Amino acid sequence: xxxxxxxxxxxxxxxxxxxxxxxxxxxxxxxxxxxxxxxxxxxxxxxxxxxxxxxxxxxxxxxxxxxxxxxxxxxxxxxxxxxxxxxxxxxxxxxxxxxxxxxxxxxxxxxxxxxxxxxxxxxxxxxxxxxxxxxxxxxxxxxxxxxxxxxxxxxxxxxxxxxxxxxxxxxxxxxxxxxxxxxxxxxxxxxxxxxxxxxxxxxxxxxxxxxxxxxxxxxxxxxxxxxxxxxxxxxxxxxxxxxxxxxxxxxxxxxxxxxxxxxxxxxxxxxxxxxxxxxxxxxxxxxxxxxxxxxxxxxxxxxxxxxxxxxxxxxxxxxxxxxxxxxxxxxxxxxxxxxxxxxxxxxxxxxxxxx
Amino acid sequence: xxxxxxxxxxxxxxxxxxxxxxxxxxxxxxxxxxxxxxxxxxxxxxxxxxxxxxxxxxxxxxxxxxxxxxxxxxxxxxxxxxxxxxxxxxxxxxxxxxxxxxxxxxxxxxxxxxxxxxxxxxxxxxxxxxxxxxxxxxxxxxxxxxxx
Numbered sequence: 001x002x003x004x005x006x007x008x009x010x011x012x013x014x015x016x017x018x019x020x021x022x023x024x025x026x027x028x029x030x031x032x033x034x035x036x037x038x039x040x041x042x043x044x045x046x047x048x049x050x051x052x053x054x055x056x057x058x059x060x061x062x063x064x065x066x067x068x069x070x071x072x073x074x075x076x077x078x079x080x081x082x083x084x085x086x087x088x089x090x091x092x093x094x095x096x097x098x099x100x101x102x103x104x105x106x107x108x109x110x111x112x113x114x115x116x117x118x119x120x121x122x123x124x125x126x127x128x129x130x131x132x133x134x135x136x137x138x139x140x141x142x143x144x145x146x147x148x149x150x151x152x153x154x155x156x157x158x159x160x161x162x163x164x165x166x167x168x169x170x171x172x173x174x175x176x177x178x179x180x181x182x183x184x185x186x187x188x189x190x191x192x193x194x195x196x197x198x199x200x201x202x203x204x205x206x207x208x209x210x211x212x213x214x215x216x217x218x219x220x221x222x223x224x225x226x227x228x229x230x231x232x233x234x235x236x237x238x239x240x241x242x243x244x245x246x247x248x249x250x251x252x253x254x255x256x257x258x259x260x261x262x263x264x265x266x267x268x269x270x271x272x273x274x275x276x277x278x279x280x281x282x283x284x285x286x287x288x289x290x291x292x293x294x295x296x297x298x299x300x301x302x303x304x305x306x307x308x309x310x311x312x313x314x315x316x317x318x319x320x321x322x323x324x325x326x327x328x329x330x331x332x333x334x335x336x337x338x339x340x341x342x343x344x345x346x347x348x349x350x351x352x353x354x355x
Numbered sequence: 356x357x358x359x360x361x362x363x364x365x366x367x368x369x370x371x372x373x374x375x376x377x378x379x380x381x382x383x384x385x386x387x388x389x390x391x392x393x394x395x396x397x398x399x400x401x402x403x404x405x406x407x408x409x410x411x412x413x414x415x416x417x418x419x420x421x422x423x424x425x426x427x428x429x430x431x432x433x434x435x436x437x438x439x440x441x442x443x444x445x446x447x448x449x450x451x452x453x454x455x456x457x458x459x460x461x462x463x464x465x466x467x468x469x470x471x472x473x474x475x476x477x478x479x480x481x482x483x484x485x486x487x488x489x490x491x492x493x494x495x496x497x498x499x500x501x502x503x
Contacts, residue, residue: 131450132420138472139449140370146474147377168473175472179451 010057031055042068043078053085062089120189127185134178142171180307183238184292187314192232199227199240199272203261206241210248219251224262229270231319231339239315242308243274243335250278250297250333258332266338275334280327289325312337360413362386365397365429366447367421371470375416378474378481386413386485394424398432401439412442414484417464419448419455427462434463445484 001018008014011026023032031054038051048069054061064085070078145164153161203223211219229236244259251257260275279297281289292310312335316323319339327333362379366372372390379388389410391397397417400410415433419426426446433439445466446459456467468484471477 128450128452131452132448135449135472136368136371139374139470139477142472143370143374143474143477147373172473 011055027055038066038068039081039083042081042083043070046070046072046078052088057089062087063092064088123185124189127182127189130178131182135175138171138175138178142168145171177307180311184307184311184314187235187238187311187318190232190235192235192318194230195233197229197231197233197236199229199236199261200225202237202240203227203244206237206244207248207259210245214248217252217257219248219257219259222258222260222262227261227263227270227272229272229339232315235315235318236339239312239337240274242312243337246308246335247274247276247278247333250280251276252278254278269338269340271336271338273334273336275332277332280329280331280333281325282329283327286325286327290323360386361389361410363389363391363397363400363410363412363415365391365394365415365421365426366418367392368418371418371447374474374477375481378478379485381478382482382485384481384485394421394426394429397429398424401433401442402436409438415442415444416468416484417444417446419446419459427458430459430462430464 001021003013003015003018013021013026018026023035026032027035035053038049038053042049048067051066051068053064053066055064056062065088066083066085068081068083071080071082073079145168148156149161149164156164200223207221207223211217244261247259251259254277256277258275258277261273262275263270263272265271281297290309290313292307313323316337316339321338321340323335323337325333325335364372364375366375376388379386389400389412391400397415401415403409417426417429421429430444430446433442433444440463443465444463445468446455446464447468447470448455448459449470451469459467466484466487468480471480
């Protein structure tokens, strides 16, 4: 064997000592077997061959990238094999770390996904329990009040009857509140199914229903034709229903009520709006507008559970859109919303192009 | 017309039993309401051992949330037996969860009523139930006899 200085340093041998030695004298048998086998492959190949070899070092095994090629005699036969090795231990270690890190990362993602699924399931079970178990006692409260009113009316004076009626009203109110809560939680849970939506037709049918409920009201309605976007039909209808019903409700005190539904372009993206000339809200409380159970008007002025706009916001956010509002108190309010962020729109286009 | 018809109410909540009985009386449906407090009792009435006369109600009102054997279990069992598979079954539920509605119809329910909180609304629900299902059932019955 012939070696260079670096080899002397690495394996603590001198050039003089190594003459006449073989791999098996220097290295553990398994490593030496592998080196020899690689040498033979290189000798037969007639040209350079690359191997990864592991050899002991002072601080543990090192990995070498070794290029071996035969030294040929005048007869064309290999009489020796020359090897040039590069220590790639650090690179190997880094690769190993990246691999480990990836495994850990995947593990973490799996764990988080499982946690998320578990908490969604928990929320589901909770909502289900709310809708079943909290409603049943309310039914009993309301029902037995009714039986008292029917069967024991001769034992009750006017105040007693009034108390029972108030009990019933509140049981009904709480049931309504539970329903609203459930609807809110459902908007977060249900799977989004996007399809093309005719918002003009949707708004008109909602307004038609509202007008049918209160035929005595005169409301100037204006719905822009050809309002289209892509979204979940069910959820978007729920959002539109809440926005338009709000406009309807808060214009209740106007002699000439006006509700306008239209759109405008912002960053070449459609922004829809529902505008009314009703009570409006104090702009200082705009940030509270979309919080569940936040009411900016007294129950005596306008009834409601305070959950409508929270539902609208959830729907819009789930679509990746935005919602905001403007108002001058006493002069009306405008609610603006988009159904997808400009980024996700361009992503969608990109995907379409790829197809 | 429906005076002699029996209705089987499978319901574990005693308050709901009271309300249902009252609702039937107030709507002047003369049907006799047989109450089973759980699925096992309902099975004994509808699918009794040989030698015992089985109950054949005009309709079954079946609460979806029952202890042990659930309402859906009861429904599946009724639909799988020749003797009971044609009896109209109306599911009663407290929630209006879509999954309950879907599961009920998938198991072969004929109708679905969400028990409203307000008693007046419950009266209306029972009224429409009675008008629709008891009348329809009157017409279905002769055919049933022929095929059976």
